[in-house]
Amino acid sequence: xxxxxxxxxxxxxxxxxxxxxxxxxxxxxxxxxxxxxxxxxxxxxxxxxxxxxxxxxxxxxxxxxxxxxxxx
Numbered sequence: 001x002x003x004x005x006x007x008x009x010x011x012x013x014x015x016x017x018x019x020x021x022x023x024x025x026x027x028x029x030x031x032x033x034x035x036x037x038x039x040x041x042x043x044x045x046x047x048x049x050x051x052x053x054x055x056x057x058x059x060x061x062x063x064x065x066x067x068x069x070x071x072x
Contacts, residue, residue, distance in 0.1 A: 005033045009050035010067050018066055024050040047071035 004027040008019035019025050026046065028036070036043045051071045054063050064070050 004029055007033050007036055007046070009046050015067055019050070022054060022066075024053060044071075 007026050007028045008016040009024040009026070010016070010019045032042060036046060048071055051063055051067075054066075058066075060070065060072075
C-alpha cells in the first residue's frame with residue numbers, strides 16, 4: 001500500500017501524548033502498523049529504538065519515569 005500511518009512508539013493515552021511530545025513516532029505502512037499492534041519482533045525493535053533515541057538526551061531513569069518501563 002502506498003499509504004502510511006503515524007505509529008506512536010509507546011502506546012496508551014499518556015504514552016501516545018509523550019511520544020508526540022518527544023518525537024517518538026514513525027510513518028509506517030498499514031500492514032506493518034497492524035503488525036506492531038499484534039506485538040512481536042517489530043514492536044520490540046521500535047520500542048528499543050525509541051528508548052535509545054530518548055536516552056540520547058535523557059537518562060534511563062527519566063525514560064522509565066516517563067514511559068513506565070525499560071525496553072532495553
